[in-house]
Amino acid sequence: MSKKTVQTIEDIAKLANVSKSTVSRALNDSPLIKEETREQIKAIAKENNFCFKATARSLSLGQSHTIAFITHSYSECFSMEDLFSLEIMGGISTGLTALGYDFLVVHVDPHKTDWAHEYLDSGKVDGFILNTSSRKQYHIKALYEMEAPFIVWGVPEPNYCYPSVTGDNISGGLLATEHLIKIGRQKIAFIGGADYEREVQQRYAGYEKALKNANREVNPLMVTYGDYSLASGNTAMEQLLQQAPDLDAVFVNSDLMAIGAINVIQSKGKRVPEDIAVVGYDDLSIAALNNLPLTTIRQNIPMAGRLLAQNLVQFIKSGVITNVTMPVELVIRKSA
């Protein structure tokens, strides 16, 4: 804390020759205060670089104006596997700042939920943003039961009602697969995220639909699942190559898995896209920067972040529950 002499509302009350009630009201733009006095008080505050004590304000108002972003890293530490989280954090931070909220990042043990009580009951935060996580359903249920304000990135669970933001996964699956069909591929495989995730089921539905539309059938040997990580892309691709050595395309549910898949394909002496075309998902920054730039389904991640911020704050303030589905788009680069 700097050694300024005017630190509190009371200090500036003295300077302005009014009560601190009046200062509080003026600085908070209360319509009760006469325009003139308000301007005068604001001028004094500005001149002295005055700044409310957030902590006193929070105590009095019963809200912290801060939101927690709940995350647990894939490995022990943050790494490239968390690039999606990083990118969405950028959007969330932007959105929150614009609304006057602060952005707390909370690393949790995914198998617990006591962090929710801790952060909410202590008044440290007003709500939570749930990101992609293998334990998302578990977290959602816990937060829902305790009536904690939260919003989630992902398709909402049926029979629950809470705010959410998600991409249009069906269209994503459709666009990716249609593109592969359009460029003449005959044997199109699918590498999903975890098969119990609704997002993944929807992308699969899009994949299936595109094939149906082209009068084709899904070959179960060409369908496999990972967990979005690069390593799981390796594994899945190896499995696929074993089960269906003649495949000539694969639609992969994340850019990271796509990069893993490409590495495996190339290590087997096959070429991308000539022998096997690969379409990723997300359009993380790495997709364009990759050695072989990825054709992928773009999710507008910065906007997703901003919407998560805005809609959670709206929910906290007004109780309005918003579920948004964002459009996705096909970005054609080199891998397909």
Next chain:
Amino acid sequence: MSKKTVQTIEDIAKLANVSKSTVSRALNDSPLIKEETREQIKAIAKENNFCFKATARSLSLGQSHTIAFITHSYSECFSMEDLFSLEIMGGISTGLTALGYDFLVVHVDPHKTDWAHEYLDSGKVDGFILNTSSRKQYHIKALYEMEAPFIVWGVPEPNYCYPSVTGDNISGGLLATEHLIKIGRQKIAFIGGADYEREVQQRYAGYEKALKNANREVNPLMVTYGDYSLASGNTAMEQLLQQAPDLDAVFVNSDLMAIGAINVIQSKGKRVPEDIAVVGYDDLSIAALNNLPLTTIRQNIPMAGRLLAQNLVQFIKSGVITNVTMPVELVIRKSA
């Protein structure tokens, strides 16, 4: 906030038939309280899932127990270019959590410093962690003048005294260059971060020393600078290839620039490492996962993050200023 009936210290005071002073002391492990009463009170607190209101506590104690991580993204949003920030955030978060501090991420306009007053005077945070940034010197000076508690990742400015954590950049430059010499390279180029950065000057000093030790001279045409970003690695490598077409190795000051450099080299039809060997810096997660796994200088980023957290908190609590230089190590993979 859940609808529990016991929310405050006063609630549990009633249950325990003591005053709230006693409850406060017991829960804070004051030696004043009799063991027996303390245990009893703690039991009741636990049973009722009690949790201090952080906001009241902060107001009373005059400290927030939260630290701000100051960041500004390279582009408008977070992207792969911020991978270093992401990885160090993991360590910081871990360190802070262990100390009972919260982790606020603050995106700032790098050309301003008013965020410092805002966050400090409002009591939102107790201190700042300054990450790599093109405006770091400017930020440091501003924080230093206002006597704000902060710690920085990087070599401390001369004539200032504040806590810091940095890697051993001289050894880094030395190890990288010695390795390139050892594998028989004759014309070893250098791609630095910004040339006004002390880190970069030290890495250059290591580079120069290794060459001197081998009885070689630095060729100024083989030295160029970027800003750590992938794109700047492209540019720098192109320049180098123009100025010194016969170079057979390059020591690059970041993994991201190294990846850019490799892309350029390969696009010119040359091979890595056969024609040109490339050593990166940092050992970000992408170094190992890259299509062509990077030989690089590892900085222990998770530990750096933890030390930043610990030493800043120590400084806040006790005024002790710690400057640590962390060892680096050469990691040999495929690119050199």
Next chain:
DNA sequence: CTGAAAGCGCTTACAG
């Protein structure tokens, strides 16, 4: 060892 009371710096219902 324990309690009553003042204080941290705001907000806001209640008077005027």
Next chain:
DNA sequence: CTGAAAGCGCTTACAG
């Protein structure tokens, strides 16, 4: 339109 006062939930010097 403005002020005095109570209250938000803690901590801690002061008494006992």
